[in-house]
Amino acid sequence: MDRQYDIIVIGAGNGGLSAAASACSRGFKTLLIEQHNLPGGFATSFRRGRFEFEPALHELCDVGEPDAREEVGALIDSYGAKVDWVQVPEAYRLIITGEGEEKVDAVMPFGKQAYIDKMEEYVPGSRESMEKFFYLADCIMAANAAVAAAGGQADPKVMMKEHPDFLKCANYPTAVVLRKLKMPLKAQKILSAYWCYMGVNTEDLEFGFYAAMLHKYIVNAAYIPRLRSHELSVAMDRTIREHGGTILYNTLATKILMADGVPVGVETTHGTFHARHIISDISPNAIFGDMMDGGKDLPEAQIRAVNARKIGARGYCCYIGLNRSAEELGVHEYSYFISEFSDNVKEQELSGTFREHPLQATICLNHAIPDCSPPGTCIMSFTTFFTKDIWAGVTEREYTAKKREVALKMIRDFEKATGTRIEPYIEEIEIASPATLARYAMVPQGAMYAYSCGEGDGLMARLQMLAEDQRVKNIRFASGYGPRLYGYSSTYMGGDMAVKLTMADMKEERYEKV
């Protein structure tokens, strides 16, 4: 087979699929290498008995209707990938269960006005602060668009003149801004529910990112592919091949070959492939560490920069197929956030332990796709995460029991919080721990959220430092470890961005040659 390519993409997760599709649709000779036997990474599906489970995706914002696509929907359309998107019914239901906590049980709708009205219903007197919140979110969206239009390098003077409110609020922690808006505490709790999609508490999570994310969900609504994430990944695989790209599955990249400080090829379990440009959909730890002898020939600053990054939340998910319908069970919502405390700093801290009441983001898939399982059944998934590497101490022998213990806690907490009975109706169950993520996606520590975006390593800082982060030429990151952060939307956009940056790298190379 061909051994010479313009661009080699390592990893066929969301970012890698997007990068490969973007690269080959622009005419680059592209090789996509994936260690697993199918595309998608976390964006996949699996079957047990008469159920096919969605492993990862709860909701993808930024898709939009076919005639009014948003950013990610438009990008996927532009690749030519055909996906049957289904809109999820409501934004979320938040339940706070802890002893001594003010009871919160709120079902929040999509739509800016509906969201503000509903909040006013739950928290009288919240309207003004909510309107201000959405005003700021609009400012942030406008500023982001301006920065994007300027190719990521906006003129500070223009930004100061045109987007002062953005500059004033965007880099502050979310909770600081919400307090400044004098938002009632209960409204802050309800509005902050999505924090767990980033794994970083709102005293740390930058407002610019959180407000933009919430805005996208609430204003644009959210979607999932009808046949689970695997439908999206298979559609991307197809479009890459149709554009002349080459995909190798069951192929593990083992070494980056370097010459004069730039990559010249990749060694894999199926031989060596050559290219001067690499787009990584995997972690810098793997690229600069395991594939470059621990980084021994890299500049010191690069070694320090990788070792300084903080691994983000480690994923855990319990999937169940039930032999009763959602209606019979009394499971009325698509998306639940259930937590013990409204204080998400405390939640994040406790999520670094095997705690009694794990935070949970729970989905009943049938509320979005009624026929995703046979009549009289339904599919649920219970997701939590670990903010510390506590699975490291679990032995092989303890492992299965430990997985079960966490699952049972979440299922029983769900039952208590919603007054339902789930456990007797479990027909199929599968549990993915951080070790499972490590197995299938080879992510460090089972991280589902790449590098944490907390503690100053947020979106804006990454984007501002794009040039200086590029210490090794011609290697770009499409994954959640890259400049665009994690999550389906971010990595899809990140894949395309990595190709644009690679094109700039190519231009620079040509310039240097002249």
Add this chain to the structure above:
Amino acid sequence: MKKFNFHVKPIGLLDMLHFKQMVPRRRAMLQSGSLDPITSVYAVNRLAQSMHPKRQKAVVSAIIPRRDANTYVLKADKLAYFRAGQYVSVKLTIGDAVTARPYTLAASPARALEGEYEITVKRAQDGFVSDYILNNWEVGTEVTLSGPEGPFSYEPIRDEKEVVGLAGGSGITPFMAMARAILDGTEDFRLTLLYGSRTKADILYADELAAICAATDKVKVVHVLSEEEAEGFEHGFIGAELISKYAPGTYTLYICGPRAMHDFLAGELDRLGLDQKHIRREFVPAPASPAYFKAYTGDASRVYRLTVLALGEERTVPLRADEPVLTAIERAGIAAPSRCRSGECGWCRSRLVSGQVFIPDSMDGRRLADAGAGYIHPCSSWALSDLTLEIFPE
């Protein structure tokens, strides 16, 4: 909605300082990292590798001869832990063919931690692989295995505390692992095993089962003989009547045995009125011919042509209509991925570029999107025409 008053400065008291500090702050963070070798392989990654190795090597350390079968004890410094009921895929090169077969791990998982597995290979009719193993493996033979696979394991969240196991012939092996795991405390449930054999002499693991039953009251075994009547043994086939006779009040049924046993049981289980939740079936390998399935309309006597695309290479090989597509690939000496060989696990997932195949509903374990996009599991697909297939070698 009234348009929001843009002249109000909602965050008048916040300033741009934070924004200005953003880059210096992150720069300092990045400079604070250590100069230790970079790695992505942490303890959890090693745990995952240890439990799910892509390949394992072991050596046959003992052979226990049985009637038309051998039990092989496999040893290595380290073997992956597993859940009682799981299997490994044994990789074999036989003549020009490269193939693999799933064998259930019959020892307790606790033994794996000491570097020991056990499998039992029974001579099958026209058993290309079982003949090879029984005729060739000896003490000292080096074998290559996959990691442990398969969902045929007790799950306390889902299953009842009482399990009724229905075993036929060499289908006893997962129940051996379960019974041994109950005995040594690895598993905690009660197992009533109805074990069907032709005659007393055909019973595999008879002594071991008796010893376990004597040592724990959590395991009970009822032998059911189809071709012999004997004192203390049930006679006939395992069906609703026998299950009702020995089963406790509420239970989960686990079934492992030949295809004929599953077919016979299908009607019997209806009579028991069990929920699907309470019936767990081990995968059933492909039958000798697709004509076995009522829905098959092809001509099983045909020989088609299969063009295999792999890693940019292309080869065309003969394709017998009466064998799963996977067999044709393996016969040609092309190493194709496989594990369960029953349509379920998806390891052999391949892209059908052109041609028609027959896939029986009962063996169609494909993901929905795969089925729509032309992917097949060649272990459970039979050719209805010439085919072109892209496979993804490991």
